[in-house]
Amino acid sequence: MKLSFFYGWEGEPDTEIVEEGRRIGEKEKVEFIIAIGGGSVIDCGKAISGVIGKKGSVEEFLEGKELPPPPLPFIAIPTTAGTGSEVTNNAVLINKKKIYKKSLRAPFLNPKLAIVDPVLTLTLPPHITAYTGLDALAQLIEAYVSQGSNPITDSFCIKGLQFISRSLKKAFENGEDISHRYNMSLAALLSGMALTNAGLGAVHGLAHPIGVRWGIPHGLICGVLLPHVVRFNMEYCKKKYAELCQILTGIKDAYHLPIFLTQLLWDLGINDRLRNWGVKEKDLEWIAESSFSGSMLKNPRKPNKDELVKEILVPCL
Numbered sequence: 042m043k044l045s046f047f048y049g050w051e052g053e054p055d056t057e058i059v060e061e062g063r064r065i066g067e068k069e070k071v072e073f074i075i076a077i078g079g080g081s082v083i084d085c086g087k088a089i090s091g092v093i094g095k096k097g098s099v100e101e102f103l104e105g106k107e108l109p110p111p112p113l114p115f116i117a118i119p120t121t122a123g124t125g126s127e128v129t130n131n132a133v134l135i136n137k138k139k140i141y142k143k144s145l146r147a148p149f150l151n152p153k154l155a156i157v158d159p160v161l162t163l164t165l166p167p168h169i170t171a172y173t174g175l176d177a178l179a180q181l182i183e184a185y186v187s188q189g190s191n192p193i194t195d196s197f198c199i200k201g202l203q204f205i206s207r208s209l210k211k212a213f214e215n216g217e218d219i220s221h222r223y224n225m226s227l228a229a230l231l232s233g234m235a236l237t238n239a240g241l242g243a244v245h246g247l248a249h250p251i252g253v254r255w256g257i258p259h260g261l262i263c264g265v266l267l268p269h270v271v272r273f274n275m276e277y278c279k280k281k282y283a284e285l286c287q288i289l290t291g292i293k294d295a296y297h298l299p300i301f302l303t304q305l306l307w308d309l310g311i312n313d314r315l316r317n318w319g320v321k322e323k324d325l326e327w328i329a330e331s332s333f334s335g336s337m338l339k340n341p342r343k344p345n346k347d348e349l350v351k352e353i354l355v356p357c358l
Contacts, residue, residue, distance in 0.1 A: 055134060080121065090150075122222070132150065172258050183245065184197070204231075212225050243274070247337075247353065315354065
């Protein structure tokens with residue numbers, strides 16, 4: 042068996058990286074793709090498997106051109122516990138020239154096989170454990186209150202949050218504890234199953250333009266935004282937030298949930314604000330304007346631009 046390797050970029054995958062991977066794959070006549078790494082690596086491999094051999098640019102497919110089946114067989118092996126990309130049918134890509142982040146999505150893009158082994162996460166440094174864990178946490182909370190939620194996706198969210206409540210801080214504090222790495226791997230997988238069926242919300246809607254323009258790790262942005270988005274949505278899903286708060290803290294009080302989430306950030310060594318990343322007050326309107334697609338469509342409260350700026354982004358600044 043002949044193997045071809047594609048690696049070496051940093052950060053989240055963009056359209057140019059996927060085009061280069063497709064070029065290599067077509068030149069080498071690859072028959073299947075294996076992605077070993079975090080969510081960005083898996084999304085890149087997933088996108089390459091979908092576009093290889095197809096007529097049309099990655100950018101065209103990302104912007105609405107129908108992606109025809111079938112993809113190349115694709116195997117996902119995650120080495121982080123966060124995105125759940127190993128069980129989703131989309132690949133999140135950046136277009137650096139046009140400054141946006143979108144999902145390449147098709148019902149046939151799910152990996153043919155996902156190998157989830159928590160041993161592969163044992164060497165993650167604490168800050169990556171925190172960022173990826175916060176991404177899974179945000180996905181589970183957003184999917185639970187999403188307009189697309191249902192009893193099946195709710196069960197994924199509840200179980201995933203039970204794992205996170207037991208193990209996120211413990212995995213951050215002692216990354217060599219396999220039991221907590223196991224729980225976090227399951228939480229991430231369940232978050233992927235939930236989001237791919239229920240959708241997400243304002244955290245991810247706002248995180249995408251911030252991440253693509255300022256190059257901030259996705260999970261870190263999600264963690265910083267999450268308490269403020271919970272407050273923003275409070276009156277629209279108070280009952281469900283109370284249920285989530287009970288899972289995470291033992292206290293059935295919706296208003297305690299954002300307090301807990303803020304304290305969790307501090308416990309994970311995170312006290313970042315948007316201004317720490319170079320975001321200025323004049324940028325907030327652009328962020329809000331750039332968030333009205335994809336994830337934002339399933340947010341339980343339908344926001345306008347001014348509400349996003351005043352109630353979420355200004356408090357984060």
